[in-house]
Amino acid sequence: MSGSALLLQFLNGLAGANSLFLVAAGLSLIFGVSRIVNFAHGSLYMLGMYVAVWLAPATGFWAAVLLAALIVAATGALVEIGVLRRLYQAPELLQLLATFALVLIVRDFALWAWGPQDMLGPRAPGFGDAVFIAGAAFPRYDLLLIALGPLVFVLLHALLTRTRWGTLVRAATEDREMAAALGVNQRWLFTGIFGLGALLAGAGGALAVPREPASLAVDLAAISDAFVVVVVGGLGSVPGAFLAALVIGEVKAFCIGYGYSEITLAVEFIVMAVVLVLRPWGLLGKPLPAPRGAAAVEPPLGRIDRKAALALACLAALLAGLPLAGDEYTLVLATDILVFALFAVSLHFIMGPGGLASFGHAAYLGLGAYGAALLLLRAHAPTEAALALAPLLALGGAALCGWFAVRLAGVYLAMLTLAFAQIVWSIAFQWDSVTGGSNGLIGVWPAPWLASKSAYYYLALLVCGIGIALLWRALGAPLGYTLRAGRDAPLRADAIGIDVRRVQWIGFAIAGTFAGIAGALYAFSKGSISPETLSVPRSVDALVMVLLGGVQTLTGPAWGAVLFVWLQDELAREVEYWRAAIGAVVLALVLVFPRGLAGYLKERFAR
């Protein structure tokens, strides 16, 4: 590229970076103080866009931006007061489930309120044209954004360092318990920070209006970008977010400028993976404080006693009789439920007792599925061999990702697993000659003896039943207890001679393998496989199932899977706005049963 081309792509990168920063800064602040992984941040951004486009004809663009930011801030504060505040005592990550429900509700709300058509908003008055820089036209509005980002950064910085409120926020970010012990009123601090974060998201959305239309898919795009920026920069660090936004904005612009546009599909995730491997707490982040003390927050998972074993055996017998009672579709749905139950239980294996929340567990489901499809279609292996060998691909993937992931902690670990999943996804999505690209592979049908719905159902019942039983058994074995020790008190575990990382790595690989088994079964039950199996929404589904059932229970995740798959099937058929309906049900369950379904039952009957 020539000098002027370099300069222009640099400016393009800057403009992109500054709009990224506005969204990411709010997310980072919210996480820093409240430790909430706010999935709904992208929805707040989308809401900001829609409100601004909607108001602009009446109020003019600039007033619309201001109003949109304020309305979104108020919405955010209300959400904190009405929903999240009730969940701070709940097990970790449950707030994530609540924000996931909000994503579904907000998206259907936008569809209902503003209709299905994309809405291209007005240009910003006074900034609609281009200026000439180095002989090329460059949008004046982008220059405004380039100036606005640093301005917001400085204002935020002043707010955090020069005001009493900011001091409290920083104190809470550094050490929430200590701040509380010193008498800081956390309630209003949290509401305030959530409102501020929402304000930034809403403003970010409104300010994006001159550059892109308000559309219903904007929420997920915004949230994934914002997460990457926040994690690369270091959670809770506003300067980090700024730096990370710059890095990612520029990398993207130059990939496009140099003609490597195909790589933009995954480039931010590659950056994130590299940064996390080299700097486990992001560019400017600090290590999360080690868990204080080792007082067990949770009693150990109950082992399956004789009564429970009897009940489960009865259940298995009942399920074995299902083909006699139900119609064909019942078997199809039951097969799906079994597959997802194994998938959820495998995630729970590392996430619950192991404390390693994977946000990219679908990678192993997908690797298992692709493994099966490739063995069948490319290597012409028989069904049995494909089913048996496919999980090895998932094992390989999990061993590779796990080796890096267990060196990290908390949300950083979660995001590295997410990055790995996105990279695997983009390979499957683009490697046309092998994986079939975005269309995927079709014709993945099982051998004739498994072709009937009931035969395949029995296979799924047998394999998933054994798989789940093995995973549950392993949690009661020394492996499970050492995993648990590594979660609750890594230092003590180390001191008594447990190689924590190694145990976690083994746990991660086992969980991936069992997800791969679920994936292979899934591929043959559908007859086809596409990159969607590896995608982030599938990973989120698994998280939702685990949390819905109860992360601190043994059998909960299986029930969570049953409930979630059944709900989706039922609501999508019966309800027009079915995504909002799922969101509402999940939200209600979270508020009523913050410890998950099984957690609630356990508490109830333990008395």
Added chain:
Amino acid sequence: MRLLVFLSGVLLAGGAAAQTVKIGELNSYKVFPAFLEPYRKGMQLALEEINAAGGVAGRKLELVVRDDGGTPGDAVRVAEELLAREKVNLLMGTFASNVGLAVANLANQRKVLFLASEPLTDKLVWEDGNRYTFRLRPSTYMQTAMLIGQAAKLGRKRWAIVYPSYEYGQSATASFKKLLAKAQPGVQFVAEQAAPLGKIDAGAVVQALAQAKPDAIFSSLFAADLQKFVREGNTRGLFRNLAVFNLLGGEPEYLDPLQDETPEGWWVTGYPWSAIDTPEHRRFRDAYQKRWQDYPRQGSVVGYTAVHAAANAITKAKSADSEKLVEALKGLQMQSPFGPITWRPIDHQSTMGAYVGQLAKKGGKGVMVNWYYADGAKYQPPDQEARALRKAP
């Protein structure tokens, strides 16, 4: 006694089912609502027309509509539900290509007719085509071919290409390069930009395209990506003196949001709903506007024609049996709002066409001008080529 009541109940239920022919329609209604809400209205209109005229083969037609969740895995489950529980006679619908292919694959396995209304991928009728799958809309290849004539006529030498990076954009790009190089030897392709679907970095892409100094652009962007690209390109003056061709750019779903941003002079495929004055289209448009108090979009025409195609096939077969329907659809000729169409026996593709024209602004809104109807029958590869591409009979 109880047994008797039960048996008569079963018989009655069986009798009631025999009275309707059921179409199992599945689509990603909540993922692509801009296209699929009008689509659903078009289907409903066709259904009401057909039943008001006495139904099909002496029976009433019934639509069982399901949301497929937008993923192949869920779509296959929904299709199974339609087949097992609703006992539908045929499957219809789908939007995204991966979902369409997955459902086609299932239809082949279950030996049931699948009328793929919208998915554009060429593979659906060629490489991955099967006996039970038929496709209504002109494929990516056909729509690309429709633009080649105009593109070659301009004689521009340096072409830049921008496309959404998934199968639709990739195969549109590949077909365009192949066909244009044949029609206009010596043409150069000077830049190629793949943009993640829904996430185009428009500023950088426009800049990179300008850098290559093309004298024409071929784009297969649509929806939000197209709007971002157009606004950014307008602001930066990219389109000045350039010939631009955009697949699907004239479909109301994607054109209407552009409003006063509409780039004038672009060649597009689309649907100039307000200007088409053939009797068959006027009848459709009037009926649609009367029924819905709204104007038809491209989706409306697809949904409407798909239901009529199913009805025509059932009437011709005098049966709702899958094998007979497949035979009936091969070579079936029927009327559509776009004029007569034929279902090609050799690859199960309908000859429904699209309108090719140029974009213009009228009263702050985008419209198509200088348009003409490109009949799908004329934009097919030679029969031998189609046969060679297709593995299935």
